[in-house]
Amino acid sequence: MKSKIILLLTFTLFGIKGYSQQLVYEPLNPAFGGNPYNYSWMLSSATSQNKLTAAQQPREEQSELERLGENLNRQLLSQIxxxxLQEQLEGFGSFNQEGTFTYG
Structure with a gap:
């Protein structure tokens, strides 16, 4: 009886080993050697999970009138x-010599 149990266990163990296989890792991402057909699935999955939105530029939110006001202010400040600067520099003559000028 004992020999039948040992014989049964031996055949069972050899039978299990006969059906085993080697596990091989294959990446999903095509950029790392995976199947190229996974690309569209991965892209759609990532896009659906993305909760971030691009920040809008403040200039896009302004109306034409606000942009015109900004441009006028910028031009006036530049002209002033x-x-x-020209009034400050007139008293110094020509600037042929090297040096520095501090304004303000």
Whole structure:
């Protein structure tokens, strides 16, 4: 009786070993050697999970009138600073020599 149990266990173990197989890792991502047909599935899955939205630029949210006001302010400030700088520099003569000028 004991020999039949040992014989049965031996055949069972050999039978299990006969049906086993080697496990091989294959990546899913095509960029790392996976199947190229997985690309569209992975892209659609990532897109559906993406909760981030692109931040809108403040310029896109402004109306035409607000943009016009900004442009006018920028031009006026530029003209004023240019005029002030020219008035400050007139008293110094020519600038053929090297040196520095501190404004403000």
């Amino acid at each position: 600073s240019r005029t002030l």
